[in-house]
Amino acid sequence: xxxxxVVLWSDIFIWLLVAFGLIFGFLASRDERLLVSWxxxxxxxxxxxxATVLLAFILIGLLDSLHYRAQLxxxxxxxxxxxxxxxxxxxxxxxxxxxxxxxxxxEPFATRLYAKETIDVPGQGSVxxxxxxxxxxxxxxxxxxxxxxxxxxxxxxxxxxxxxxxxAVFGAVATVNRKKSPKLKLRxxxxxxxxxxxxxxxxxxxxxxxxxxxxxxxxFGTDKVGQDVLYQILKSVRTGLIIGLVxxxxxxxxxxLLGIVAGYFRGWVDDVIQYIYTxxxxxxxxxxxAAAVLMMxxxxxxxxxxxxxxxxxxxxxxxxLCFILGITSWTGLCRLLRGETLKLRELEYIQAAxxxxxxxWRIIVRHILPxxxxxxxxxxxxxxxxxxxxxxxxxxxxxxxxPTMTSFGTMINNARMExxxxxxxxxxxxxxxxxxxxxxxxxxLFADAVRDAFxxxxx
Amino acid sequence: xxxxxxxxxLYALPILIGVNLVTFALFFVxxxxxxxxxMQLGVxxxxxxxxxxxxxxxxxxxxxxxxxxxxxxxxxxxxxxFEKSARMFVGDFGRAEDGRDIAREIGARMLPSLAIALPTxxxxxxxxxxxxxxxxxxxxxxxxxxxxxxxxxxxxxxxxFYIIGGQxxxxxxxxxxxxxxxxxGLEAWxxxxxxxxxxxxxxxxxxxxxxxxxxxxxxxxDYVRTARAKGLxxxxxxxxxxxxxxxxxxxxxxxxxxxxxxxxxxxxxxFFGIPGLGSYTIDAINAQDFAVVRSMVFIGAVLYIVAxxxxxxxxxxxxxxxxxx
Numbered sequence: 001x002x003x004x005x006v007v008l009w010s011d012i013f014i015w016l017l018v019a020f021g022l023i024f025g026f027l028a029s030r031d032e033r034l035l036v037s038w039x040x041x042x043x044x045x046x047x048x049x050x051a052t053v054l055l056a057f058i059l060i061g062l063l064d065s066l067h068y069r070a071q072l073x074x075x076x077x078x079x080x081x082x083x084x085x086x087x088x089x090x091x092x093x094x095x096x097x098x099x100x101x102x103x104x105x106x107e108p109f110a111t112r113l114y115a116k117e118t119i120d121v122p123g124q125g126s127v128x129x130x131x132x133x134x135x136x137x138x139x140x141x142x143x144x145x146x147x148x149x150x151x152x153x154x155x156x157x158x159x160x161x162x163x164x165x166x167x168a169v170f171g172a173v174a175t176v177n178r179k180k181s182p183k184l185k186l187r188x189x190x191x192x193x194x195x196x197x198x199x200x201x202x203x204x205x206x207x208x209x210x211x212x213x214x215x216x217x218x219x220f221g222t223d224k225v226g227q228d229v230l231y232q233i234l235k236s237v238r239t240g241l242i243i244g245l246v247x248x249x250x251x252x253x254x255x256x257l258l259g260i261v262a263g264y265f266r267g268w269v270d271d272v273i274q275y276i277y278t279x280x281x282x283x284x285x286x287x288x289x290a291a292a293v294l295m296m297x298x299x300x301x302x303x304x305x306x307x308x309x310x311x312x313x314x315x316x317x318x319x320x321l322c323f324i325l326g327i328t329s330w331t332g333l334c335r336l337l338r339g340e341t342l343k344l345r346e347l348e349y350i351q352a353a354x355x356x357x358x359x360x361w362r363i364i365v366r367h368i369l370p371x372x373x374x375x376x377x378x379x380x381x382x383x384x385x386x387x388x389x390x391x392x393x394x395x396x397x398x399x400x401x402x403p404t405m406t407s408f409g410t411m412i413n414n415a416r417m418e419x420x421x422x423x424x425x426x427x428x429x430x431x432x433x434x435x436x437x438x439x440x441x442x443x444x445l446f447a448d449a450v451r452d453a454f455x456x457x458x459x
Numbered sequence: 460x461x462x463x464x465x466x467x468x469l470y471a472l473p474i475l476i477g478v479n480l481v482t483f484a485l486f487f488v489x490x491x492x493x494x495x496x497x498m499q500l501g502v503x504x505x506x507x508x509x510x511x512x513x514x515x516x517x518x519x520x521x522x523x524x525x526x527x528x529x530x531x532x533x534x535x536x537x538x539x540x541f542e543k544s545a546r547m548f549v550g551d552f553g554r555a556e557d558g559r560d561i562a563r564e565i566g567a568r569m570l571p572s573l574a575i576a577l578p579t580x581x582x583x584x585x586x587x588x589x590x591x592x593x594x595x596x597x598x599x600x601x602x603x604x605x606x607x608x609x610x611x612x613x614x615x616x617x618x619x620f621y622i623i624g625g626q627x628x629x630x631x632x633x634x635x636x637x638x639x640x641x642x643x644g645l646e647a648w649x650x651x652x653x654x655x656x657x658x659x660x661x662x663x664x665x666x667x668x669x670x671x672x673x674x675x676x677x678x679x680x681d682y683v684r685t686a687r688a689k690g691l692x693x694x695x696x697x698x699x700x701x702x703x704x705x706x707x708x709x710x711x712x713x714x715x716x717x718x719x720x721x722x723x724x725x726x727x728x729x730f731f732g733i734p735g736l737g738s739y740t741i742d743a744i745n746a747q748d749f750a751v752v753r754s755m756v757f758i759g760a761v762l763y764i765v766a767x768x769x770x771x772x773x774x775x776x777x778x779x780x781x782x783x784x
Contacts, residue, residue: 279477282767284759286725290744291485291752298490298498385615392617393726398745412619419627433620441615448611 002071004082008315011065013246013322018062020249034373040453045195047449050442052199056207057439060234061241064090067311086311090238094231097214100135102226105418108427109151109217111137111144136218151217155209162208166201173197221427223414229428232406233435239407240439243322243391244384250326255333256376260364262334263341273338277331285328286397292324293399314402321394321401325387333379337372344368374454381450385443392436408436460775464768471764475548478760482753483544492519492539495749499556517554517750518542543753552754556746561754564739571641572735574651576724579658580713583666586659588709591670592697598675607671613664621661622730629653639732654727673705680704706777710770 028034041047066089069082091098105114112130119131132138137147177189210230213219220229262273280288300306300313307313344350345368353363388408394400395409403410415429496513497505514520519539526537536542543553552561594606630638636653677683678701686696728737736755743751 275473275477278474279481282474282760282763283478283481283756284763287740287752287756287759290740291482291756294744294747294749294752295485295489297747298494301498302490302494389617392619396619397725397729397741408617409619412617412623416623419623419631429623433616436617437615440617441612444611444615 002080003068004071004080006067006069006086006309006311008065008067008086008312009319010242010246010315010322011067013249013319014061014065014242017245017249031370031373033370037374037454039190041449042191044449044453045192046445047453048192049195049199050445050449052196053203053438053442054446056203057237057442058241060090061238063093064088064235064238069309084309086309090234094234097228097231097234100228102133102135102218102222103131104222104224104226105425106133106136106218106222106226108219108221109137109147110221111140111147114423114425133218136222137216139216147217151213154213154216158209158212159205162204163201165208166197166204169200170197220431221425223428224418229431232411232428233431235406236408236411236432236435237439239318239401239405240388240391240436242318243325243401244387244443246319246322247325247329247387248380248383250323251330251333252376252380254326255330255379256337256369256372258330259334259337260341260368260372263338264345264360264364264368266342270338273334277334280328281331286394286399288328289321289324289394290397290399292327293321296320296324310404314405317402318405321391325390329383329387333376336375336379340372340375341368344371378447378451378454381443381447385440385447388436388440388443408432460772464772467768467771471768474764475757475760478757479544479547482756483540486749486753487523487539487543495519498747543750547754547757552757553750555743555751556748561751565736565754565758568734568736568739571647571733572724572728572737574647575654575658575727575733575735578651578655579662582655583659583662584709584713587663587666588670588702590663591667591674592702594667594671595674595678595701596693596697598678607668610664610668610671614668616661616664618661618726621657622727625653625657625660626730629656639730641731641733650731650733654731654733658727670705670709673708674701677701677705703777707774710773710777713770 028038067086068088069084069086072081072083103113106112107114110133112132115130116128117131118126118128121127121129132144137144140146140150143150173193177193181189210219214228214230218228218230220233222228223232258273258277262270296317300317307316350363350367353367358366391400391407392409392412395407396413400409401407411428411432415425415432418425418428492514493510496510496519500509500513511520521537521539521542524538524540526534546553550562552565555561555564590606594603597603597606626638629635630653636649639650641647641650674697678697682704683696683701686700687693724735724737725741726737727733728735729741732738736758740752740755742748743755
């Protein structure tokens with residue numbers, strides 16, 4: 001199949017972030033002091049277990065960040081025409097989930113729609129009944145009541161396969177470890193392999209059966225327009241990750257630069273920077289975001305010629321939201337860094353450097369910045385979960401991501417109407433809740449462990 | 460004390476001017492009044508005449524900062540900046556898109572907002588401090604461990620789920636309180652009880668953990684050891700001495716809570732249909748009513764600055780060693 005690669009701005013940012021992460025990891029592995037902290041983190045079982053979960057989410061987000069437009073079928077000799085819809089690699093992998101839409105709501109593992117309709121039954125004429133789903137449970141044919149047995153069997157097969165796959169990973173890890181240190185058991189290794197492997201097993205045992213079953217059923221049901229809820233969850237992950245990650249990328253340079261400069265140079269520079277962040281701080285964040293998003297909406301609406309697809313428009317709005325969130329959230333870290341720099345610049349080795357006539361910027365880069373690294377790392381991981389949660393609230397309020405973009409916030413927003421229905425549609429809320437809970441919980445646990453490992457006071 | 464308060468209020472002035480400039484820049488430098496008019500009028504009705512009319516009706520037809528046509532003082536006062544931004548300092552917020560006076564609207568909506576925010580804040584502080592002290596009392600036991608685990612789990616749940624879940628269970632399934640709405644006078648409590656409850660519950664996780672750390676840090680100090688050596692019961696030490704000494708960081712934390720109170724109220728009020736400032740803001744955002752959003756940003760900043768001042772004053776009440784000069 002021919003396709004045209006589409007690079008959205010947020011894709012660039014997220015892949016840049018991956019590159020930065022790798023470079024930073026390489027540099028950090030050469031810094032002895034940070035390495036001690038990273039090792040301490042590696043020994044922490046909860047940290048490594050939650051990191052495994054986070055990695056799975058990040059993988060989904062990265063797969064969803066490779067976009068393309070498929071070529072439409074055309075006669076030979078004609079100019080290639082590409083579909084208007086922008087897809088991602090994740091869409092291609094989850095193609096059955098994306099394309100197998102029902103008419104409207106259906107329950108998880110249902111074979112029939114959630115609402116009665118007038119259907120023609122041969123021999124009986126028109127009857128009001130729940131019509132069969134087009135895709136969910138089709139393979140059962142006449143044996144419609146066997147859903148539990150069929151699903152159970154499929155899940156068991158998938159689980160067994162997942163277990164075999166896991167055994168292979170386990171064996172590989174154990175062999176490598178055995179080679180490194182023949183006497184050491186996995187449980188006693190310097191890196192918490194046991195936690196990683198256990199989490200991996202649990203994840204495989206849920207994910208593999210889930211996807212296997214999703215080929216036959218709508219495992220989390222379908223929403224109002226009949227779209228699979230599992231697919232929506234997968235798509236929401238990228239939105240959450242981008243908000244959490246790109247925002248920190250935006251605020252980081254500003255917070256670090258201004259914080260250090262204010263603390264190091266003091267005097268009027270400090271006064272100006274303090275004034276700026278006090279002003280920004282005294283506007284309640286939501287209101288500042290609301291005002292900024294409102295204005296950005298005007299810009300987007302008055303310049304429709306900037307965007308060739310709807311995805312690009314939604315993407316720009318997402319990025320703008322990240323920038324706005326970044327601008328409102330750099331103040332906290334800036335204040336922390338300023339305070340710490342004020343303390344550091346009075347230390348003897350810095351005064352010695354000053355006495356030797358080393359330039360201020362050189363002192364900042366060589367001596368102050370490395371000593372602030374732990375605060376930056378702690379602040380980065382601590383902020384992430386808060387931002388994912390904030391996205392949901394902002395999207396609900398109507399100042400978050402574009403309404404056409406799938407996110408946890410827009411899913412929850414729809415769920416509000418669904419709970420008011422009779423009978424209640426509960427599954428998309430439950431699915432969004434669970435996915436978001438797992439993501440944020442893992443992020444919170446990881447952040448706690450990072451704080452414990454990097455905080456010099458705790459050591 | 461009085462001199463201190465006056466000086467602090469004077470300090471607040473440049474910050475408010477800064478806030479004013481930021482909002483002005485946000486609303487008028489990024490977009491022109493023409494863009495706003497187009498947005499408000501909608502695609503179908505946009506004609507140059509309609510835009511001009513819209514601008515004249517709302518006073519957006521003037522120059523932004525300096526009016527070169529008017530002479531004397533009017534060259535500064537007869538501008539959008541003076542009319543729309545500077546006048547906010549004297550409480551003149553202008554009119555909303557529906558023609559109503561924003562200042563009067565804010566006055567009327569202040570009370571319902573306070574009726575939710577204050578009980579949530581006070582009750583929340585009480586519940587979380589008690590819970591945190593209990594955890595500190597049972598420190599390093601299974602109770603403490605599970606308490607912390609629960610807190611982390613609780614803070615990983617989005618506030619929206621607390622609202623949706625609470626509303627569904629308590630109002631819809633159990634029918635204990637009305638789902639939404641607001642009553643006048645004392646009747647209002649039936650409508651307030653659920654939002655307040657949800658507001659308190661959703662804050663328990665993160666606050667309890669934070670307070671617990673403060674208390675645990677306090678417990679390692681010398682005076683606690685002395686009190687223990689004297690044979691004071693542990694509960695008395697915690698609930699009297701440690702609580703009082705831990706009060707300053709808790710008060711500092713409370714300032715941080717005030718803007719989030721606004722955020723909570725925003726969603727809470729629109730969910731429960733309470734006619735407060737939060738739902739006013741959300742309605743304005745949805746209706747793209749720039750004048751109202753601009754005013755709310757200003758009011759929010761004023762409230763924040765007042766809250767900061769109140770916190771500083773409350774330090775002296777909590778800790779007699781702190782003297783404000």
